[in-house]
Amino acid sequence: MYVILGASGNTGSVAAEMLLTKGQKVRVVGRSKERLSKLAARGAEAFEADLSDSAALTKAFTGARAVYAMLPPDPASPHYREHQDKSTESIANALEAAGVTHAVILSSFGADKAAKTGPVLGLHILEERLARIPGLNALYLRAGYFMENTLPQVGIIKSFGMMAGPVHADLALPVIATRDIGAAAADALLKLDFAGQRKRELLGQRDLTYLEIAKIAGAAIGMPNLTYVQLPREQVIQGMTQMGMSKDMATLLCEMCDSLNSGHMCALEPRSAANTTPTSYEEFVQKAFVPAYKGQAISA
Numbered sequence: 001m002y003v004i005l006g007a008s009g010n011t012g013s014v015a016a017e018m019l020l021t022k023g024q025k026v027r028v029v030g031r032s033k034e035r036l037s038k039l040a041a042r043g044a045e046a047f048e049a050d051l052s053d054s055a056a057l058t059k060a061f062t063g064a065r066a067v068y069a070m071l072p073p074d075p076a077s078p079h080y081r082e083h084q085d086k087s088t089e090s091i092a093n094a095l096e097a098a099g100v101t102h103a104v105i106l107s108s109f110g111a112d113k114a115a116k117t118g119p120v121l122g123l124h125i126l127e128e129r130l131a132r133i134p135g136l137n138a139l140y141l142r143a144g145y146f147m148e149n150t151l152p153q154v155g156i157i158k159s160f161g162m163m164a165g166p167v168h169a170d171l172a173l174p175v176i177a178t179r180d181i182g183a184a185a186a187d188a189l190l191k192l193d194f195a196g197q198r199k200r201e202l203l204g205q206r207d208l209t210y211l212e213i214a215k216i217a218g219a220a221i222g223m224p225n226l227t228y229v230q231l232p233r234e235q236v237i238q239g240m241t242q243m244g245m246s247k248d249m250a251t252l253l254c255e256m257c258d259s260l261n262s263g264h265m266c267a268l269e270p271r272s273a274a275n276t277t278p279t280s281y282e283e284f285v286q287k288a289f290v291p292a293y294k295g296q297a298i299s300a
């Protein structure tokens with residue numbers, strides 16, 4: 001049996017679906033059984049638990065062949081890093097108490113750095129904490145910049161006729177579809193061919209700048225001249241908080257973008273067949289960005 005955290009999210013849902021398709025027994029964990037109902041209808045065992053409840057997680061992990069672990073985001077949290085660390089400790093205690101031997105963990109490029117990476121610092125601490133669990137074989141998927149991070153640009157385009165944000169316009173980012181992360185997690189869980197503490201970067205189909213992202217998205221929505229403008233930190237934080245994000249989270253994201261802009265946070269591996277994933281940004285735009293722009297449901 002496999003246990004999947006964040007099973008109602010972008011990566012966990014894909015991992016769970018792929019395991020179920022392969023005929024595997026899957027226990028999906030989430031704060032609400034209602035949000036897990038789709039997977040339960042496919043044969044998964046729904047287990048309701050909060051990540052901060054280590055005792056509940058221990059029950060969820062008991063008997064698992066392997067676990068997919070992650071720190072689900074909470075953009076509205078007024079103390080985001082504290083929230084991350086509390087979840088990390090709870091997951092770690094539960095993995096150890098349940099005697100789990102293999103875990104695949106969602107991490108990020110930049111998790112090698114011990115400071116100045118915003119929310120990614122929480123993943124650095126997660127990696128270090130899980131490495132101290134005796135007998136745990138762990139594979140950390142250090143994923144690139146989520147393509148889904150570009151979806152909030154829909155509102156900016158509609159309001160201002162351009163894309164905008166804190167990242168340098170010409171900074172090449174390893175952009176990846178979260179679906180490809182979930183697929184990589186499922187594959188690793190099925191194979192369990194890792195031992196000790198291993199890191200694997202997932203860098204998407206290719207690197208893209210926000211200027212290139214704007215050109216691709218613009219062509220798809222009928223705005224061939226769409227461009228991207230870098231904004232000052234203060235303006236970005238104000239915009240994010242107006243969208244419902246906590247000021248703490250917005251500030252952390254700007255810190256992360258500063259680290260991306262300076263090169264402090266970057267991929268460590270050269271691009272290869274092993275860390276390149278199939279979904280292109282053009283495909284993502286057709287399946288997700290265009291429907292979001294048109295106010296339609298995003299396709300699977």
